[in-house]
Amino acid sequence: MNDFPFAVVAFDLDGTLADTAPDLTAALNHALQALGRPPVPAEDVRHMVGHGARALLSKGLAATGEVNEELIERGFPIFLEYYQSHIADHSRPFEGLEAALDALAARGVKLAVCTNKLEGLSRELIDTLGWKDRFVALVGGDTLPVRKPDPAPLFAAIERAGGGRAAFVGDSITDTDTAKAAGIPCVAVSFGFSDRPADQLGADALIDHFDDLIPALERIAG
Ligand SMILES: O=C(O)COP(=O)(O)O
Numbered sequence: 001m002n003d004f005p006f007a008v009v010a011f012d013l014d015g016t017l018a019d020t021a022p023d024l025t026a027a028l029n030h031a032l033q034a035l036g037r038p039p040v041p042a043e044d045v046r047h048m049v050g051h052g053a054r055a056l057l058s059k060g061l062a063a064t065g066e067v068n069e070e071l072i073e074r075g076f077p078i079f080l081e082y083y084q085s086h087i088a089d090h091s092r093p094f095e096g097l098e099a100a101l102d103a104l105a106a107r108g109v110k111l112a113v114c115t116n117k118l119e120g121l122s123r124e125l126i127d128t129l130g131w132k133d134r135f136v137a138l139v140g141g142d143t144l145p146v147r148k149p150d151p152a153p154l155f156a157a158i159e160r161a162g163g164g165r166a167a168f169v170g171d172s173i174t175d176t177d178t179a180k181a182a183g184i185p186c187v188a189v190s191f192g193f194s195d196r197p198a199d200q201l202g203a204d205a206l207i208d209h210f211d212d213l214i215p216a217l218e219r220i221a222g
């Protein structure tokens with residue numbers, strides 16, 4: 001029986017469930033190097049994630065010189081091939097995440113992922129981190145014709161997780177915009193990959209650690 005105010009909790013992936021910045025940085029810098037560009041520091045990459053892999057490459061190119069479609073077309077497969085084979089070399093769950101997911105699952109909550117990462121890469125990352133059985137639904141950046149901040153992927157993730165009252169947990173303005181467009185309450189994490197201070201994301205609650213997730217969800221449920 002579900003004694004929790006939400007039937008479904010959906011999560012963003014990069015910067016919310018896992019700190020994927022080291023592997024994304026390595027893959028981006030591998031592609032940049034192949035295009036004759038200098039590397040970008042990991043700290044900068046943390047502010048470039050959240051709009052999908054092509055956007056990441058485009059931002060990496062912009063940080064190191066000119067950007068055009070031809071460079072993105074050339075670099076994208078190089079990025080993907082490298083990232084796919086190093087998907088979780090250094091990517092790790094954020095502290096307290098797994099305990100929080102266990103606690104939600106124990107209360108009958110269905111867990112979903114709604115990310116702008118390509119669905120195939122997301123699945124691979126989730127499997128490699130040993131989370132296959134934790135999430136009943138996954139909607140990636142290429143699952144539907146539109147992606148976050150369009151609300152459709154979030155609606156789809158919730159629906160595929162069984163539907164009902166839902167909340168979303170994310171780390172970037174893309175996530176809070178998505179939740180607002182969907183009319184779904186949103187928790188932001190302060191330890192993710194935001195391009196602005198987390199208290200400026202406009203979330204219904206802000207957490208600094210996953211130990212605070214369940215109390216935050218209970219609070220925003222009213
Ligand atoms: O930019 C990406 O690749 C995806 O990022 P997200 O999981 O934060 O949506």
Ligand SMILES: [Mg+2]
Pocket residue numbers: 012013014015016049050170171172192193
């Ligand atoms: Mg994110």
